[in-house]
Amino acid sequence: MIHCYQFDGLNIVLDCHSGSIHMVDPVAYDMIRWYETEPAEEVIAKAIAEHGITRGDAEECLSDIDSLREAGKLYAPDKFEGLARDFGKRNFTIKALCLHVAHTCNLNCSYCFASQGKYHGERAIMSYEVGKRAIDFLIENSGFHKNLDIDFFGGEPLMNWDVVKQLTMYGREQEKIHNKNIRFTLTTNGVLLDDEVTEFANREFHNVVLSLDGRKEVNDRFRVDYAGNGSYDKIVPNFQRFVAKRGDKSYYIRGTYTHHNPDFLNDIKHYLDLGFNELSMEPVVTDPSSPSALTDEDLPVIFEQYDELARLMVQRHKEGRPFTFYHYMLDLTCGPCIYKRVAGCGSGTEYLAVTPWGDLYPCHQFVGDDKYKMGDIYTGVTNTEMRSHFASCNAYSRPECKDCWAKLYCSGGCAANAYHATGDILGVYDYGCKLFCKRIECAIAVKLLTSGIEQPGNG
């Protein structure tokens, strides 16, 4: 299966099942597409007629295409469905926990997927004892994994800062004893991001996600405190001070775009104006009936944002002022292996969320939905049926993915998005698919346009 598309003068051919990427000239672009379904002689005849090339040229191009086919780089067959079938039979180890250290928040964002941090339940703070047990649970069930991930999440985790610090120190002690490497991450709205938090986080946390929706009027539409005051004026200086001291360590300024700002590129540019270079911007996750939900009418505007964002990245790269956009990050030579590409994020199997009371859920998006409770940190994963259900959720589990060129980039998509859109984690959130495909196309185009590699036919 191939996917061919064009972007700013580039002719790009992706081969789904080999992961190959080819830059081609206009003749090869057409011949590769035709040759997928038409016989050689017809392809040659069409190439001569439509491109005015000689028979010799056409035969040479077709010969190159055949060489790539023989090398497994074009029209590669799908050999991985069996690998996906075996996923449910494996021994399950756990390598990542999302610790909900606070089911409460000091902001009152109306679009919050977690009902303002409470996850449709009571406000609560995770105790040190529960967190400590969660870390022990992770290590006990981590098997052969050396790298473990612990994310401090909420609600707003800084509302439980003392416990966050204590748990980090406990993790540091335990990782030495058990020969593990724990990567701590933190997501925060920035309201309580003071110098003390900055110093500790910049020393101990592998990655920090800083929530800011963009321009002041955009951010303050939703990200308000309980008095209705916008958070922008408070959090932006906090974020700037934090990033100034972050050095080379990873962080992301992360925003949510909604129906109210489908022109989100303006918010990304605002991040850059504020001096931030490690960026992420996500579509809102909400009920389709919500006024902030993205609509079909938003789609052309959103697509244009992703295209123009790609152009901006290329331009800034040329100017020596590059920036990172999370969804445009691709490691083509050392990216995820086929197991990761098929399996996806690991939710419900190797990645679990932990509530302040120690209950386990497949991920933060399912917390509060009782039928998705997996067990707890004391008795372990007892809902093994649910675990198997999530294990079956991969790039090959949905009929809609079968003929999709992007399936080994997206792994079948986010189970939570599928559940919210269709009522079933094995459903498909079609809107999300459209966004994902556009982002991957742009990400690859940016890689190629900033590589310095000349496209054939342009020399």
Next chain:
Amino acid sequence: MAGTKYNLSIKKRGNLNMTRIVTIETRDLEKSAKEGGCGECQTSCQSACKTSCGVANQACEKLSK
């Protein structure tokens, strides 16, 4: 740091000199079925996204490579 991740290279293919096609070097997915699956890579939700699965945006962190 921004913009410095993951440089590209062209897949070298012996003496073949294709005038119309340039193949970018990418990870061999079939080969990764033999050498991959260690599980040391970061869980994708733990990084920026938290909503849309970004497996493609991850990097391999196999300890022995």
